[in-house]
Amino acid sequence: MITIHPKNKPLPQPTTAETPETPATTPETPKPSKVIAVVNQKGGVGKTTTAINLAASLALEGLPTLLIDCDPQANTTGGLGFGRDDARPSIYDLLMDHHAADKVIVPTDVDNLSLVPGSKNLIGANIELVAQDRREYRLRDALAPVRANYPFILLDCPPALDLLTLNALVAADGLLVPMQAEYFALEGISELMSTLDRVTQSFNSSLALEGVLLTMYDDRTNLSQQVTENLTSFFTDKLLKTSIPRNVRLAEAPSHGKPVALYDSKSRGAEAYRELALELLARNNMESPEVARRRAAAAAAASALKSFTKPEKKHRFWQSSK
Numbered sequence: 001m002i003t004i005h006p007k008n009k010p011l012p013q014p015t016t017a018e019t020p021e022t023p024a025t026t027p028e029t030p031k032p033s034k035v036i037a038v039v040n041q042k043g044g045v046g047k048t049t050t051a052i053n054l055a056a057s058l059a060l061e062g063l064p065t066l067l068i069d070c071d072p073q074a075n076t077t078g079g080l081g082f083g084r085d086d087a088r089p090s091i092y093d094l095l096m097d098h099h100a101a102d103k104v105i106v107p108t109d110v111d112n113l114s115l116v117p118g119s120k121n122l123i124g125a126n127i128e129l130v131a132q133d134r135r136e137y138r139l140r141d142a143l144a145p146v147r148a149n150y151p152f153i154l155l156d157c158p159p160a161l162d163l164l165t166l167n168a169l170v171a172a173d174g175l176l177v178p179m180q181a182e183y184f185a186l187e188g189i190s191e192l193m194s195t196l197d198r199v200t201q202s203f204n205s206s207l208a209l210e211g212v213l214l215t216m217y218d219d220r221t222n223l224s225q226q227v228t229e230n231l232t233s234f235f236t237d238k239l240l241k242t243s244i245p246r247n248v249r250l251a252e253a254p255s256h257g258k259p260v261a262l263y264d265s266k267s268r269g270a271e272a273y274r275e276l277a278l279e280l281l282a283r284n285n286m287e288s289p290e291v292a293r294r295r296a297a298a299a300a301a302a303s304a305l306k307s308f309t310k311p312e313k314k315h316r317f318w319q320s321s322k
């Protein structure tokens with residue numbers, strides 16, 4: 001079990017006798033989208049940086065993407081250029097049933113990327129939710145009507161296993177775990193895996209590990225290589241091939257209110273998150289619409305060039321052979 005704040009707090013048990021995966025009101029539709037929770041109980045490992053930049057990269061590949069700020073710190077919201085505004089509908093209103101999802105979702109400066117903003121009110125939600133019906137299913141139920149609109153929904157979680165994170169895990173299909181390649185990173189792994197097991201057994205049987213992502217990675221150090229070897233033998237193919245290098249542009253971008261793809265699209269950080277988006281698509285047997293569009297455009301240009309150059313070549317050959 002993951003316990004960070006406070007330590008050793010037991011996982012809440014299901015509040016109803018209903019089948020855990022049955023949303024209260026909305027009938028289950030064939031899975032139209034993938035909900036991925038970016039989770040690690042450890043603080044400062046790159047969850048928010050990954051949530052923002054992976055979501056933006058998927059959106060820029062042409063896939064409508066929804067990013068949800070589940071953390072009371074609201075760093076995802078600030079990192080996308082939204083100032084503090086206590087009157088703005090937020091994830092808090094979604095969880096407390098004040099507003100439906102379509103009233104809370106806002107567009108961002110990135111094409112195809114929408115946001116459910118965070119709010120400092122979330123600090124109180126952990127306590128307020130305890131008395132609510134289906135307290136672990138609030139986010140899952142709230143997202144059901146809009147899931148079909150987004151091939152990917154990403155949830156940025158706080159560094160704690162509280163009711164907010166549990167709501168994210170119950171709403172999710174996949175867990176993406178950012179991790180730094182350092183000695184202590186390995187310590188939390190078994191706790192994380194047993195939390196996944198418990199959530200799968202009690203609340204959400206379709207939750208699975210999507211992947212483990214190395215962040216702030218420096219492949220020049222022996223320690224990084226050693227930790228990577230250990231993680232590879234532990235996670236096998238769940239350790240993502242893409243790793244995110246330490247890159248100052250990634251740290252600077254949020255203060256400009258932009259994902260790195262808009263702040264400095266040529267930086268190593270931007271390239272790594274684009275590569276991560278493509279790896280995620282490939283793992284889910286999906287193709288990037290942008291890649292497909294570029295391939296079709298290149299094929300059209302090549303065939304136009306071919307039909308344009310062929311007659312000219314023949315003509316020259318005929319002239320020179322005379």
Ligand SMILES: Nc1ncnc2c1ncn2[C@@H]1O[C@H](COP(=O)(O)OP(=O)(O)OP(=O)(O)O)[C@@H](O)[C@H]1O
Nearest residue numbers: 043044045046047048049159216245246247250251
């Ligand atoms: N690849 C990177 N290169 C350089 N700096 C990075 C990178 N990834 C994250 N950072 C920086 O490290 C710090 C922590 O990152 P981030 O906020 O994404 O972690 P987090 O896991 O969301 O933290 P918290 O647990 O507090 O929510 C931030 O200052 C961020 O800008």
Ligand SMILES: [Mg+2]
Nearest residue numbers: 047048071075
């Ligand atoms: Mg964060």
